Amino acid sequence: MTGYVEVLLLFAVLYWFLYPRTHRMVDVLSARLQDLYTKWESRSEPRLVQQANSQILSYGGLRRYGHQERLQKRALAREASRESKLGDLLEIKEEPWQLDLNMEKRPFMGLCCNNCTSNSRNSAVAKVHQEQGLRNILLVDAQDSGNNFLTRKFCHLSTVYQLKKYEYPQLALTVVKDEQLRQVIEAAAKDDYSKIGEEDDEVYKGILQGHEARATKILYDMRSTLSDFLLRVTSWLLYKLLPRFLTSVVAHPAQVQMLIKASNTGLPLIFLPMHRSHLDYILISFILLNNNIRSPLVAAGDNLRIPVFGWLLRGLGAFFIKRRMDPVQGRRDTVYRAVLHTYMMACLRAGHNIEFFIEGGRTRTGKACLPKGGLLSVIVDAYMDGTIEDALLVPVSVNYEKLVDGNFVREQLGQPKQMETFWKAIRSIWSVLNSNYGMMRIDFNQPFSLRELVRSFHACNKSKLHTSVPDSGGGGDSPLQSVPSENPKPIKSLHTVPSSASLYGTDIMVEEHRLIVESIARHIVYDCSSSTAVMSTNAVAFLLLNRFRNGVIMDKLVEAMEKLKKDLFYAGRDFGFTGDMVDVINHACDLLGPGLVRRERVIKSRDESVVMVRPFTMVPNVIELSYYSNVLLSHFVLDSVVVTALYSLLSADPNPPAMVGSYQVLPFTEEQVQQFALDLCEVLQFEFIFTQPCRQLETAIEDVLTQFRYKEILLCSEVCHVYSPV
Numbered sequence: 090m091t092g093y094v095e096v097l098l099l100f101a102v103l104y105w106f107l108y109p110r111t112h113r114m115v116d117v118l119s120a121r122l123q124d125l126y127t128k129w130e131s132r133s134e135p136r137l138v139q140q141a142n143s144q145i146l147s148y149g150g151l152r153r154y155g156h157q158e159r160l161q162k163r164a165l166a167r168e169a170s171r172e173s174k175l176g177d178l179l180e181i182k183e184e185p186w187q188l189d190l191n192m193e194k195r196p197f198m199g200l201c202c203n204n205c206t207s208n209s210r211n212s213a214v215a216k217v218h219q220e221q222g223l224r225n226i227l228l229v230d231a232q233d234s235g236n237n238f239l240t241r242k243f244c245h246l247s248t249v250y251q252l253k254k255y256e257y258p259q260l261a262l263t264v265v266k267d268e269q270l271r272q273v274i275e276a277a278a279k280d281d282y283s284k285i286g287e288e289d290d291e292v293y294k295g296i297l298q299g300h301e302a303r304a305t306k307i308l309y310d311m312r313s314t315l316s317d318f319l320l321r322v323t324s325w326l327l328y329k330l331l332p333r334f335l336t337s338v339v340a341h342p343a344q345v346q347m348l349i350k351a352s353n354t355g356l357p358l359i360f361l362p363m364h365r366s367h368l369d370y371i372l373i374s375f376i377l378l379n380n381n382i383r384s385p386l387v388a389a390g391d392n393l394r395i396p397v398f399g400w401l402l403r404g405l406g407a408f409f410i411k412r413r414m415d416p417v418q419g420r421r422d423t424v425y426r427a428v429l430h431t432y433m434m435a436c437l438r439a440g441h442n443i444e445f446f447i448e449g450g451r452t453r454t455g456k457a458c459l460p461k462g463g464l465l466s467v468i469v470d471a472y473m474d475g476t477i478e479d480a481l482l483v484p485v486s487v488n489y490e491k492l493v494d495g496n497f498v499r500e501q502l503g504q505p506k507q508m509e510t511f512w513k514a515i516r517s518i519w520s521v522l523n524s525n526y527g528m529m530r531i532d533f534n535q536p537f538s539l540r541e542l543v544r545s546f547h548a549c550n551k552s553k554l555h556t557s558v559p560d561s562g563g564g565g566d567s568p569l570q571s572v573p574s575e576n577p578k579p580i581k582s583l584h585t586v587p588s589s590a591s592l593y594g595t596d597i598m599v600e601e602h603r604l605i606v607e608s609i610a611r612h613i614v615y616d617c618s619s620s621t622a623v624m625s626t627n628a629v630a631f632l633l634l635n636r637f638r639n640g641v642i643m644d645k646l647v648e649a650m651e652k653l654k655k656d657l658f659y660a661g662r663d664f665g666f667t668g669d670m671v672d673v674i675n676h677a678c679d680l681l682g683p684g685l686v687r688r689e690r691v692i693k694s695r696d697e698s699v700v701m702v703r704p705f706t707m708v709p710n711v712i713e714l715s716y717y718s719n720v721l722l723s724h725f726v727l728d729s730v731v732v733t734a735l736y737s738l739l740s741a742d743p744n745p746p747a748m749v750g751s752y753q754v755l756p757f758t759e760e761q762v763q764q765f766a767l768d769l770c771e772v773l774q775f776e777f778i779f780t781q782p783c784r785q786l787e788t789a790i791e792d793v794l795t796q797f798r799y800k801e802i803l804l805c806s807e808v809c810h811v812y813s814p815v
């Protein structure tokens with residue numbers, strides 16, 4: 090025992106001695122490199138006067154700087170609250186920048202696809218007044234004169250007390266007795282028994298009992314124990330805690346109205362959010378609960394089943410799943426799959442709403458991940474085999490001005506993910522509570538009918554595949570106008586019916602079923618990323634990294650932001666910033682911090698100076714900055730592909746292009762550009778979803794070219810003319 094203590098002490102001393110030194114060494118090297126880079130970069134630029142806070146930082150330095158910043162911010166906040174008592178005028182001046190929630194005209198995002206779910210799009214659910222402003226859901230209006238003193242004084246308590254009460258049935262017992270699950274367990278036992286090669290009933294019984302015990306354990310580890318009481322207590326706690334680190338949580342009341350209408354249909358709602366942070370599921374449940382919508386059961390990776398928090402999450406709706414179905418490669422864990430499948434089916438039958446993160450985890454890069462089809466296939470299956478008559482799918486987009494769970498720089502640099510532990514969770518919660526993350530925005534897309542979508546995909550696939558798969562319910566309501574053209578796959582022969590085709594189905598999956606699930610999943614991810622509101626930090630990071638990598642003066646950045654905002658507005662994208670653009674940019678720079686973006690005063694002449702904004706373009710800082718910028722990738726990806734195709738064709742031509750006025754004459758046709766762009770899309774198909782699966786990629790590229798012509802970037806006759814400002 091004393092030996093262990095000695096070894097521990099030795100390690101502690103070594104750690105204490107070496108850790109700061111190694112860090113300092115890395116810091117010095119990193120600072121030198123950055124110094125060199127900045128000098129080299131600024132050789133031809135005006136003299137800069139660095140502000141006191143614009144030091145050059147390394148990764149370790151960045152963390153220490155963050156800590157100092159927080160301390161400084163707290164001191165400033167104390168000072169501000171003291172000053173605010175001095176008078177109203179001061180209060181107005183000191184108030185931080187806020188999003189104007191009542192802005193009249195903002196695009197209404199998230200309507201479902203007109204191609205494949207036109208009925209859902211025009212349904213009663215969609216009939217809400219769409220031009221309402223946004224709402225900060227953290228504000229509870231209890232000052233109504235009808236409210237008594239106690240309600241006004243304890244408004245959060247009274248809000249959670251008045252919430253609608255739902256029954257959340259516990260289903261473990263039902264699942265254990267399920268006949269289909271029994272059959273899978275017996276089949277697994279027979280399989281193992283046949284491998285032993287002896288004929289002994291006792292041995293078989295032993296194997297069977299082993300499988301039964303395992304299935305029960307899996308089920309009890311997995312099940313949710315969603316409790317109305319725990320939800321209310323947590324909701325009250327969240328009202329108190331969220332404003333400590335978020336200035337606002339903004340949602341669109343019209344979208345919430347659509348959800349309320351959808352939940353009144355009695356059909357299960359399947360929430361499919363994009364995953365950015367651990368706050369996502371907390372806030373989704375929080376908003377649903379406080380709008381009297383039944384809280385969903387949420388699929389959580391079993392890495393979150395940690396002491397205390399695991400129990401809490403389970404009580405708040407989490408059901409725990411393995412992140413990998415079959416940990417042993419080449420061996421299907423049929424019993425596990427069957428338990429998960431049966432549990433989810435039972436939940437749907439019992440009227441639970443379900444939520445899962447279709448990307449399978451948090452995005453590390455800021456851009457959407459390609460979807461996972463496992464859990465979605467169970468939902469589709471439940472509809473196909475008649476377990477549920479229909480379900481309403483609700484894609485959800487979330488975005489943060491500043492990412493709450495820190496950054497993913499470590500992992501982006503190739504280091505393994507650190508597993509969640511109790512103490513790590515406590516530390517992160519503490520650090521979150523003492524920081525400022527600005528605004529969070531959440532957009533619930535319009536709910537659409539799974540039945541309508543499946544019928545649409547069926548109708549178009551049927552003509553393509555000529556399979557014997559039975560149609561689960563008549564003709565298509567809104568047949569797709571074109572076939573899914575991304576990732577065409579070789580068609581396998583079909584042997585089985587859809588109802589056994591998902592998680593624990595036969596070895597050979599019905600290819601059409603797989604295609605349908607994949608198309609739905611891709612559609613949802615596409616819809617979510619196109620309806621993600623662009624935050625101030627996204628726009629600033631995007632412009633700095635893609636247009637002004639060497640820095641830009643504030644006036645020019647303001648102009649570019651205005652232009653970007655206008656472009657986004659016309660493309661139907663909403664943004665999480667309003668008002669004076671200089672304030673917006675300063676607010677974004679404050680949130681990003683001096684480790685990612687620097688503001689410096691540059692002396693132009695004796696009595697004229699301008700503010701210069703510069704991004705940090707060195708690793709690791711640039712990785713974090715690009716996380717924010719990448720939110721806009723989905724918006725520009727196809728444009729970029731087409732432009733890259735144009736440039737590639739141009740550079741492949743040995744002769745310099747002829748000029749007509751301010752246009753270069755390019756010696757190739759629009760079809761050539763289109764073909765090149767299609768080839769590029771094929772190369773990048775595992776990085777991006779370029780268009781909805783119900784739309785031909787060719788058509789989408791054609792649309793980009795039309796847009797370019799409309800903006801007079803491109804003129805097309807027999808040959809292309811590219812606009813080139815001389």
Ligand SMILES: CCCCCCCCCCCCCCCC(=O)SCCNC(=O)CCNC(=O)[C@H](O)C(C)(C)COP(=O)(O)OP(=O)(O)OC[C@H]1O[C@@H](n2cnc3c(N)ncnc32)[C@H](O)[C@@H]1OP(=O)(O)O
Nearest residue numbers: 374389390407413414449461462463464466592603606607
């Ligand atoms: C008021 C206050 C409230 C506070 C309130 C708090 C809320 C309290 C909740 C906490 C909640 C925490 C939430 C944390 C957030 C996460 O932990 S996110 C991580 C966990 N969630 C997910 O991953 C969900 C999405 N993932 C999936 O669906 C994945 O498919 C699975 C099920 C995890 C499996 O992944 P995988 O092992 O990598 O395998 P995958 O390639 O996807 O395929 C598996 C099988 O699925 C089926 N499948 C896959 N694709 C298809 C297809 N296209 N068609 C048909 N079948 C398919 C097949 O059977 C396939 O097997 P094979 O035939 O290929 O052998």
